Amino acid sequence: MISHTNSLTQEKLLDFHEGRMIDAYRYFGSHIKGDETTFTVWAPDVTTVTVICTNIKDDIEERFPMATxxxxSTVWQISVPRMTMGYRYEYEIETLQKEKLRKVDPFARASEKRPQSRSIVQPESIYVWPDSVLANKRAPNxxxxxxxxxxxxxxIGTWKRTKSGxxxxxxxxxxEVIPYVKKQGFTHIEVMPITEHPLDESxxxxxxGYFSPTSRYGSGDDLKYFVQKCxxxxxxxFLDWVPGHFCVDLHALALFNGTPLYEESRPERRMNPDWGTLNFDVRKGEVVxxxxxxxHYWLDEFKFDGFRMDALVNLLFVPNDPDRxxxxxxxxxxxxxTASLRxxxxxxxxxxxxxxxxxxxTGDIEEGGVGFHYKWNFGWMNDVQEYMKTPxxxxxxxxxNINFSIFYHYEERFISTFSHDEFVHGQGSLLNKLPGTYEEKFHQLRLLLxxxxxxxxKKLLFMGQEFGHFDEWKFQPQLDWHLYDFKAHRQMALFTKELLTFYKGEKALFELDDKREGFQWLDADNSKQSVASFVRRGxxxxxxxxxxCNFSDKxxxxxxxxxxxxxxxQQIFSTDFAHYGGNSEQQPVLVLAREAPFNNQSQSIEINLPAFTMSIWKKNWDRSEVE
Incomplete structure (x- = not known):
């Protein structure tokens, strides 16, 4: 039996039960200490708990009854007098109704690859992070x-596969992906969830497994190598992380002690019928x-730069309540x-x-906000896609649909997203949503981006859209990389690369993203010509x-x-440049502003504006007249 004096003290237990513990993975789960392996699990209101260990070399189960x-009395422990590194294990929990349940460890740091599901005893990681990574983790930005x-x-699973699949x-x-992402001009990667899960198609x-990197792609140390190289x-x-709901599979958290333990105790809030998942009961200190x-584990142990937190709707609004x-x-x-993480x-x-x-x-907690830095701009994403799908x-x-977002943009700090949700279940890829001929689709995709x-x-783009993926995303072996054999898709990839490079070099496009003074409409209402014009400022x-932006075919x-x-x-960028597949040569275009008031401005210019084109102009401070 583990001595409580060197593990879970009264103070630590109180923190756990009252929702203050941020490092429970250090005390719960399996841990190798010398020639012993300790197992600790929270399982209230049960009769017995037994840890079942299996050495995969001989596939023989050994049973070790645990004690409170x-x-x-809600915490069960045992110290097995051997080093069990690599052993598979489960907890057998006997409920008050004498039913015996087999459960994986909620705090497991490794799990078997599906379709198997047992937890794996892991040693403490000896991965050595470079000083440069550790220094950056200590420096707020x-x-x-x-x-x-x-x-x-x-x-990860569908970006690219090996030749064998x-x-x-x-x-x-x-x-492979880091050089590609860097070459294409992206500044960040957001990894869709890599916490352990049983179904690929989810x-x-x-x-x-909330502490277990999925075994599909390797070990925890392999993941650390990937993060380090980024x-x-x-x-x-960033890690896509799911704090609100979890899988219904009975080998995991669902009905962990035979009753709703991790899930909502209120039946009307428990299940998400659309997703087939269970909501956490965040009123319980232990769940918190x-x-x-x-x-904290993913930031402490794996040095991720932050989270995108999925499906907060059932935490911000009462689940299954039509009145929201x-x-x-x-x-x-x-x-x-958010307060703890900040x-x-x-x-x-x-x-x-x-x-x-x-x-x-995205407001500060002290001012009544929830404490996030950014949120996805669903309104903009839906409005713009509906507009572009319109002939x-x-x-x-x-x-x-084009101008409405500015009415609310400065109420929050937003990321303009084209995410995976938009390219599944018959919705089509960005390219394939657009009307017109094959060539017109590419013109409009460049305009849209x-x-x-x-x-x-800020910006987010789902993989494949950067080169004009034609089919919608399915859980297929990999993206359609063969499209790079076609000139139009190579030009699209070049366009995205140069667009993002341009974006990173123009402070007006990001420096005052969340400040009203960073944006001004010139003409928001030119519906007759389907043109929108505006100013961005640094x-x-x-x-x-x-x-x-000329959204018309005129x-x-x-x-x-x-x-x-x-x-x-001077025109400094255009989506119509010929090397992208457009019709304009990439050469300096200069125009002289004249004293002809227009769009509530004292001056105006006249430009050549091709169909389906976004062009960007900037005052040339070194010139006083057109040469």
Missing amino acids: HPLD PQHYEEPMAIYELH RFLTYRELAE WGYQTT KENEIGI SFLLSSS THNKDGVAFLRTL HHHPEAVLIAEDAWHYPKV PAERSRVHG GFWVAHPG RSPENECIII HYPDFQVGVPSKGVY
């Missing part, structure tokens, strides 16, 4: 609001400690979570997925950019647009 902790952020959303390991992935969102290449890495500890009543319990938990990991970036627009998700001749009637980059907010006047050879001051304006 001397200070806490309050300036990320004013820096470029272009996130590549990655599903095998998953890439974390180490193999590091050698994409990782139905978790069974950091060495100056690529930030479990989730807090999971979040605010969920006081869920919001209180999220504030506890305190202990000030360098971490916290991103929320909230599709129902809870107020002040050009009919876009004038839905022109408000140009508008995405020019619009205020902190210096020299950064100011004029953006003109060419406007003498398009007039207002500009803030007199001088020479």
Whole structure:
């Protein structure tokens, strides 16, 4: 039996039960200490708990009855007098009704590869992080609001496979995806959930192992290697993490002691019928400690740069309530979570997925907010895609889809997303959503991504869209990399690369993302021509950019647009450049502003504006007239 004096003290147990423990993984689960292996599990209101260990060399089960902790009858422990590294294990729990359940360890740090599900005894990691990684983890970055952020959303299992069809390991992935993402101009990778899960097609969102990196792609140390290589290449890495709901599979958390333990005790809030998952009961201190500890574990142990937190709708709003009543319990938990992470990991970036627009998700807790840094902009994503799916001749009637987002943009800090959810279940890829001929689709995809980059907010793009993936995303072996054999797709990849490179170099496109003074409409209401024009500003006047987006299939050879001051304006970017597949040569285009007030500006310029084109103009401060 473990001595409570060197493990779970009275103080630690109180922290666990009252929802204050952030490192429960150090006390619960399996741990090798010398020639002994300790097992600790929280299992209240049960008759007995037995740990069943199996040495995979001989596949013989050994049973070790556990005893309750001397200070806490809800915690069961045992010290097995041998070193069991690599052993598979489960807990056999006998309920008060004499039913025997086999459960994996909620705090397991490794798990068998599906379809097997047992937990695996792991030694403490001896992975040595470089000093540069450790130093960066200690350095808060309050300036990320004013820096470029272009996130590549990655599903590891379907990005690319080996020639034999095998998953890439974390180490193999590091050698392939990091150079690719860096070359394409992205600043961050967001990894879709890699917490252990039984079903590939759940994409990782139905978790069974909240402390266990999925064994599909290798070991925990392999994952650390991948994270380290991201950091060495100056690529930030976020983990998609699911704090609100979990998998219903009975070998894991569901009905852990024969009754709702981790899941909601209120039946009407327990199940998510759309997802087939169970909601956590965040009123229980032990569940809060479990989730807090999971979040800290991934940052402490694996050095991720932050989280995108999935499906917060059932924490921000009462589950299964058609009136969308605010969920006081869920919001209180999220504030506890974000406050804890901000305190202990000030360098971490916290991103929320909230599709129902809870107020002040990115507001400071002290001012009534929830404490996230960013949230996904679902409104913008849905409006813009509906607009672009509309045939050009009919876009004038839905022109408000293009300009509406600015009405609410400055209420939160947003990430403009084109995420995986938009390219599944018959919705088509970005390219294939667009109307028109094959060539027109590419013209419009460049226009759409140009508008995405020019619009205020950080950026996220799902894998494959950067080169014009034609089919929607399915859980197929890998992306359609053979499309690089076709010129149009190679040009699309080149365009995305140069667009993101341009974005990272123009401070007007990111420096004042969350400040009203960083944006001004020139003409938001030109529905007749299906054109939107606006100004983006940085902190210096020299950064100011004029953006003109022609969403119509009409060419406007003498398009007039207002500009803030007199001088020479130069086109610095266009989605219509010929090497992208457009019709314009990439050469300096200069126009002189004239004193012809337009768009509420004192000056205006006339430009050539091809169909389906986004162009960006900037005052050339070194020229006083057109040469």
